[in-house]
Amino acid sequence: MKLALLLIVSYIAVDICCSLLWPLPNSKRVQACYDSVRNENVDDFIGSQKVWHCQHLYKNMSVPSELTEEDNERKKYLDSLIEGMFGGIADTRRKRQINTTPCRRKELRMLSLEERSRLFAAMNNLKTDTSVRPNKYDAIALIHTGEMNLVAHNGAGFLGWHILFLLIFEAALRQVDRSVCLPYWDSTLDSMLPNPTLSELWSPEFMGTPRGAVVQGPFANWRLPRGESLSRDVDLDGELMTPTNVRNILSRSRYEEIITSPTTSTRYDIEFIHGGPHVFVGGTMSSLDTAAFEPMFFFHHSYINYIYVRFRSRLRSLGRNPAVYPRILGADFRHAPNYPTGLGSYTQADGYADYFERLSVYEPVPTCSSISPSCGNRFLTCQNGLCLPRLTSGRSKRAISIPGLVDPIEVTNILSQGSTRSNTCDTPDAYITPYNDFCVDGACDTSLWAGVSYKIIAARRPNSPVFRNFPVIKGRVDVSRDIYEPSAYDETKRFIADEEGNPMAYSRCQNGSAANQIYVYSRGINYEGHYKESAVIDPRQAVAVTVGVVFVKRPNEGETVMATVGAHTVCGQVCRIACQDLASGDLKRCSGAIALSSRKPFMYGYNYDDSLMSIFGYRLNNRYPKLLSDNFFFTLYCDYPKQFPYSN
Numbered sequence: 001m002k003l004a005l006l007l008i009v010s011y012i013a014v015d016i017c018c019s020l021l022w023p024l025p026n027s028k029r030v031q032a033c034y035d036s037v038r039n040e041n042v043d044d045f046i047g048s049q050k051v052w053h054c055q056h057l058y059k060n061m062s063v064p065s066e067l068t069e070e071d072n073e074r075k076k077y078l079d080s081l082i083e084g085m086f087g088g089i090a091d092t093r094r095k096r097q098i099n100t101t102p103c104r105r106k107e108l109r110m111l112s113l114e115e116r117s118r119l120f121a122a123m124n125n126l127k128t129d130t131s132v133r134p135n136k137y138d139a140i141a142l143i144h145t146g147e148m149n150l151v152a153h154n155g156a157g158f159l160g161w162h163i164l165f166l167l168i169f170e171a172a173l174r175q176v177d178r179s180v181c182l183p184y185w186d187s188t189l190d191s192m193l194p195n196p197t198l199s200e201l202w203s204p205e206f207m208g209t210p211r212g213a214v215v216q217g218p219f220a221n222w223r224l225p226r227g228e229s230l231s232r233d234v235d236l237d238g239e240l241m242t243p244t245n246v247r248n249i250l251s252r253s254r255y256e257e258i259i260t261s262p263t264t265s266t267r268y269d270i271e272f273i274h275g276g277p278h279v280f281v282g283g284t285m286s287s288l289d290t291a292a293f294e295p296m297f298f299f300h301h302s303y304i305n306y307i308y309v310r311f312r313s314r315l316r317s318l319g320r321n322p323a324v325y326p327r328i329l330g331a332d333f334r335h336a337p338n339y340p341t342g343l344g345s346y347t348q349a350d351g352y353a354d355y356f357e358r359l360s361v362y363e364p365v366p367t368c369s370s371i372s373p374s375c376g377n378r379f380l381t382c383q384n385g386l387c388l389p390r391l392t393s394g395r396s397k398r399a400i401s402i403p404g405l406v407d408p409i410e411v412t413n414i415l416s417q418g419s420t421r422s423n424t425c426d427t428p429d430a431y432i433t434p435y436n437d438f439c440v441d442g443a444c445d446t447s448l449w450a451g452v453s454y455k456i457i458a459a460r461r462p463n464s465p466v467f468r469n470f471p472v473i474k475g476r477v478d479v480s481r482d483i484y485e486p487s488a489y490d491e492t493k494r495f496i497a498d499e500e501g502n503p504m505a506y507s508r509c510q511n512g513s514a515a516n517q518i519y520v521y522s523r524g525i526n527y528e529g530h531y532k533e534s535a536v537i538d539p540r541q542a543v544a545v546t547v548g549v550v551f552v553k554r555p556n557e558g559e560t561v562m563a564t565v566g567a568h569t570v571c572g573q574v575c576r577i578a579c580q581d582l583a584s585g586d587l588k589r590c591s592g593a594i595a596l597s598s599r600k601p602f603m604y605g606y607n608y609d610d611s612l613m614s615i616f617g618y619r620l621n622n623r624y625p626k627l628l629s630d631n632f633f634f635t636l637y638c639d640y641p642k643q644f645p646y647s648n
Helices: 002-009 028-035 047-062 071-086 113-128 136-144 148-152 157-176 187-191 243-250 270-281 295-317 490-495 608-615
Strands: 021-024 103-105 211-213 231-233 360-362 380-383 386-389 398-400 409-411 449-459 517-524 530-536 543-553 561-569 576-580 587-589 593-596 634-638
Touching (some): 047 561, 071 136, 071 157, 113 157, 136 148, 157 270, 157 295, 187 386, 243 270, 243 295, 449 517, 449 561, 449 593, 517 543, 517 634, 543 561, 543 608, 561 576, 561 634
Parallel strands (some): 103 360, 449 634
Antiparallel strands (some): 021 593, 380 386, 398 409, 449 543, 517 561, 561 593, 576 587, 576 634
């Protein structure tokens, strides 16, 4: 970690590094990730998804894997899983002689009640079995943390590494119950629903609480190794996989066309596309370092593996050998074919071996028709020839008995926030506030966070709906536009409308809908923690302004804290960011990476109250307070730029 911090800080000029709050440049790795889309049209990919993909490279560069005295204990357990499943033979060519019955992997909703009960019971058994510390489930999930994520992501190793990881987890489940196989979550089914949160998937019979700390369902009250609650923010942000995504991937004919690289189009990049559901589920799953502690992670990656298996079949049909490891020009050294995966003695190239593919068989989601309308399961229903998820019905309480849990779970409706609270406003979905656990390196307390004030200057969305304030021309009402439309005037057209592009939006943001929220976030670089805030804007205006506070870790005495901050619209379109030049006071383009120190006077607030007082002049004139414009360190411009704002 110390070396990584030195590498980052070495970019900073000496006269700036001792300031209280200052901008950092992007690492070369992160900037190269951003620059990979410099030649792509912004209407071809979701900008916020690219930021999520790239910023995890920044973070994992400086946060090492979990290293404790329990490591050897965990290693022995993981080695035993590999030994038991693969016969302990390191040469994948010799494995062909082993008679192994493949596991049949079904879509999660196609499991019978008994199969689902056994699956969830086995997962809870792993979670409560502390014979391996902290428990067997977490011992496996801890593999997918820190530096290991650089081996598992952003290159050719992504597909093979995860097939091995899934097999290890499946082996652990089958040690508990030999009848259990790992199912998959086909999120393309949910992408076709008008409101995916109402799918039975987020009912207590399946995954449980969709928003907030998970207190319902089979994974109720699960905690991460350092004490944080398992949490979610389903459908607040992010994009589910769509049938078009899958068709695009399977339309390619070489691995090099679907693997993350400087030349791979985001339209076909399976790793880039896979990030959407991570953000869609939100909470624990939204960070790569904690994602595997969310059970849905394994079901999601099982589906990614299903697509991988189908792609391998396509290669065979074209006369190509799917076991040949792809060669990517300029690839990170961790994705070289002989680089160790950290999973037993296997290399990155081993993950492409046919043997591992043959250890499981995927059953497709059933099809239906008007003649044969049955989908074979009560959780799927036939609609226009497709088997789509059923929606939850009613708000009645019901008691669910999940094997492996002590008591039945009494539940209300699936949109419960997790705990009974009085004086809480049920806000409409248009103004849902993101859930934050305020955890920093495993300690959860709002006092550990500092507030950095921001200003947002938001332009009206292109193709915005027409609002009911119409211009009147010589007594005639023109209902084709409203008085706020920037293209209707010379100056606003020149500076606003003509400068806008049309960045791709989430599929749930129908063309013409108004984007009235901006998500502002921070992610730790040298600490584990993240925060997300929503800022409400007036979608009618040609330009709207709002202010707020985003939280980052509060620096301790003598400590330098580093984080990334940024913003995107509720529809996934990325905002530009400008930071205050510490010498001139002018705003200049910056990367979004910042550093904070504990020196006085502070350029951030110790809490929300302190942060708010720093931007409104109540202390100077509490009757007529002014907005203290000079106290905003960074300004976010949400103006739908024609180019991806973070590319050089």
